[in-house]
Amino acid sequence: MSQVEFNQQLCDFxxxxxxxxxxxxxxxxxxxxxxxxxxxxxxxxxPLAPGKYFLTRNDSxxxxxxVAPMFRLPRAxxxxxPTPTVLA
Amino acid sequence: xxxxxxxxxCLMVKPxxxxxxxxxxxxxxxxxxxxxxxxxxxxxxxLAGRVSYxxxxxxxxxxxxxxxxxxxxxxxxAIHLDREVNKKRSINPQTDILPxxxxxxxxxxxxxxxxxxxxxxxxxxxxxVERVLDYELCFYDTxxxxxxxxxxxxxASARLDNLLSCYTALQALLSADGSCSTxxxxxxxxxxxxxxxxxxxGPLLETVxxxxxxxxxxxxxxxxxxxxxxxxxxxxxxxxxxxxxxDNHGPKLNAGPVIKINANQRYATNSESAxxxxxxxxxxxxxxxxxxxxxxxxCGSTIGPITATEIxxxxxxxxxxxxxxxxxxxxxxxxxxxxxxxxxxxxxxxxGPLTANAG
Numbered sequence: 001m002s003q004v005e006f007n008q009q010l011c012d013f014x015x016x017x018x019x020x021x022x023x024x025x026x027x028x029x030x031x032x033x034x035x036x037x038x039x040x041x042x043x044x045x046x047p048l049a050p051g052k053y054f055l056t057r058n059d060s061x062x063x064x065x066x067v068a069p070m071f072r073l074p075r076a077x078x079x080x081x082p083t084p085t086v087l088a
Numbered sequence: 089x090x091x092x093x094x095x096x097x098c099l100m101v102k103p104x105x106x107x108x109x110x111x112x113x114x115x116x117x118x119x120x121x122x123x124x125x126x127x128x129x130x131x132x133x134x135l136a137g138r139v140s141y142x143x144x145x146x147x148x149x150x151x152x153x154x155x156x157x158x159x160x161x162x163x164x165x166a167i168h169l170d171r172e173v174n175k176k177r178s179i180n181p182q183t184d185i186l187p188x189x190x191x192x193x194x195x196x197x198x199x200x201x202x203x204x205x206x207x208x209x210x211x212x213x214x215x216x217v218e219r220v221l222d223y224e225l226c227f228y229d230t231x232x233x234x235x236x237x238x239x240x241x242x243x244a245s246a247r248l249d250n251l252l253s254c255y256t257a258l259q260a261l262l263s264a265d266g267s268c269s270t271x272x273x274x275x276x277x278x279x280x281x282x283x284x285x286x287x288x289x290g291p292l293l294e295t296v297x298x299x300x301x302x303x304x305x306x307x308x309x310x311x312x313x314x315x316x317x318x319x320x321x322x323x324x325x326x327x328x329x330x331x332x333x334x335d336n337h338g339p340k341l342n343a344g345p346v347i348k349i350n351a352n353q354r355y356a357t358n359s360e361s362a363x364x365x366x367x368x369x370x371x372x373x374x375x376x377x378x379x380x381x382x383x384x385x386x387c388g389s390t391i392g393p394i395t396a397t398e399i400x401x402x403x404x405x406x407x408x409x410x411x412x413x414x415x416x417x418x419x420x421x422x423x424x425x426x427x428x429x430x431x432x433x434x435x436x437x438x439x440g441p442l443t444a445n446a447g
Binding site: 001003006007009010011013014015017018019020021022023024025027030031034047048052055057058059060061062063064065066067068 | 094095134136137138150152154224225226228232233234235243245246247248251252254255256258259261262263264266267268269270271272273274275276277284285286287290292293296299300302422423425426429
């Protein structure tokens, strides 16, 4: 993606994201198209397998995240930066 | 983690909004957040948001609507009727800013909920609306975002604060290589203090992190080994009002993202989080600027300090420099969102430690 494409898509996004609800709806569509799985509820206790997920709250807030493959390694509960040394 | 907010200051329709004055049908509005009101006059306004309704079978449903067309306007008062306007204009939000939607015959009015029911039928022909119950509807400017300036160096749009950051964080997440666990959160209600079920002061982020961690020791380690970049626009130094900035802290449009610092913790940046981000920026040749508010002026804030307080995660506040924050049409540099995206992508892909002295 170039800066020109980035700004063009930003303008397109601003045109449809007229309210927080529409912004979340637009971002959800983009995430789904990129292979992120929509979690209908955050209440489940099931651990999440490595993958890409998102969920919304009140139709106006959104959390999207990537669970990296090494996330569940023993003791490697690192988030963002898997650096077990700092966990020791 | 990167955080931003989805809401922007605007005018929202009151629950019983219908007003007919001088033969004009108008809607009563509440001011949401710190709206810069003057630019709302004489704009081609439309209306959008969420509506709850009772379906034919009596069940509760919600849907999003957006009229898209310019259906309302707030006309200025002619200067001939207010000769002092350019010297001392003040705006009473209860009486002066009711949008005009149409003219009606004497004794007639419009049923706003009936208008919404008709709009739902237009947008969703398959819907089965019995009656509209309630709504959260925002007026907005229909003028599209566009590049402006002799050399198209600027982006003019409504809601750059903070959809620019939402979009930029989203693009960075989509570009992340996935080798590290990463997260983006876009909260509602930042402009009104973040205290809500969907706001940064609510439990959304913590519940997600706790689910990812599984148990308390892992959650504690996860927070300890994480960092939040709170992305929200900054104030560029304005050529006509340059004295509103500290001499040494006047960010310029198109000169890179702005690290925001405040000793009184209105921004959550500290020397460790800022140091890391400066190193990451150097790795991808992204120039950075810094901002502190004038010492004799009050400082704004973001979801950064709120998230840091709620979660206990180290945090940095950063954002694209802009003009006209909270106007109905704000101005950003055409480079800065793009540069912020490079920086956030580098942050998402960063595999090293997030703290100093970590070996």
